Amino acid sequence: RKEVEQDPGPFNVPEGATVAFNCTYSNSASQSFFWYRQDCRKEPKLLMSVYSSGNEDGRFTAQLNRASQYISLLIRDSKLSDSATYLCVVGASGAGSYQLTFGKGTKLSVIP
Amino acid sequence: EAQVTQNPRYLITVTGKKLTVTCSQNMNHEYMSWYRQDPGLGLRQIYYSMNVEVTDKGDVPEGYKVSRKEKRNFPLILESPSPNQTSLYFCASSRVGFTDTQYFGPGTRLTVL
Numbered sequence: 001r002k003e004v005e006q007d008p009g010p011f012n013v014p015e016g017a018t019v020a021f022n023c024t025y026s027n028s029a030s031q032s033f034f035w036y037r038q039d040c041r042k043e044p045k046l047l048m049s050v051y052s053s054g055n056e057d058g059r060f061t062a063q064l065n066r067a068s069q070y071i072s073l074l075i076r077d078s079k080l081s082d083s084a085t086y087l088c089v090v091g092a093s094g095a096g097s098y099q100l101t102f103g104k105g106t107k108l109s110v111i112p
Numbered sequence: 113e114a115q116v117t118q119n120p121r122y123l124i125t126v127t128g129k130k131l132t133v134t135c136s137q138n139m140n141h142e143y144m145s146w147y148r149q150d151p152g153l154g155l156r157q158i159y160y161s162m163n164v165e166v167t168d169k170g171d172v173p174e175g176y177k178v179s180r181k182e183k184r185n186f187p188l189i190l191e192s193p194s195p196n197q198t199s200l201y202f203c204a205s206s207r208v209g210f211t212d213t214q215y216f217g218p219g220t221r222l223t224v225l
């Protein structure tokens with residue numbers, strides 16, 4: 001069974017803090033990796049794709065460790081607007097199927 | 113505006129009454145999929161479609177049907193809804209598949225009494 005595991009949180013952090021989220025996946029044949037952001041009762045939206053070399057987008061840095069089957073997201077200088085649930089997403093193909101598996105999400109609350 | 117639309121946004125129905133939730137995208141995407149989201153369980157894929165007339169089961173397909181007769185539309189059909197299908201449903205599309213950004217519709221909140 002394909003699984004993506006995340007710490008559910010909640011993470012309650014003050015503005016300006018640095019916060020890190022972790023995610024592990026069970027399917028070693030996974031090929032694509034993402035972090036999505038979901039605000040309460042809204043649709044998920046792509047935050048960033050995750051590459052083996054690691055990638056950065058402003059205050060956000062994502063890392064992928066294929067050997068350990070581990071993905072991380074680092075948010076620096078947290079803003080109130082960063083409060084949301086962060087979803088780790090993994091894509092894999094095999095036996096004719098092409099699927100995305102979502103983690104259950106990690107809830108972040110940034111406090112003034 | 114590039115978007116994925118779903119209708120209806122909210123629906124309350126009774127057990128056994130067939131219903132269809134429509135999904136349409138205007139981005140000429142090949143890949144479309146349906147998810148349900150339940151508290152404590154996260155988003156789970158119901159069905160997906162790689163292209164017109166090509167559909168396949170996701171992780172939780174029981175009780176659902178889909179069709180992909182046109183590239184832009186991917187309706188979700190509940191032939192005989194049951195209370196355990198009460199959930200928040202999202203349709204999504206992407207350019208070519210699971211390696212691409214998924215664009216989600218606004219969601220349909222379904223309650224089956």
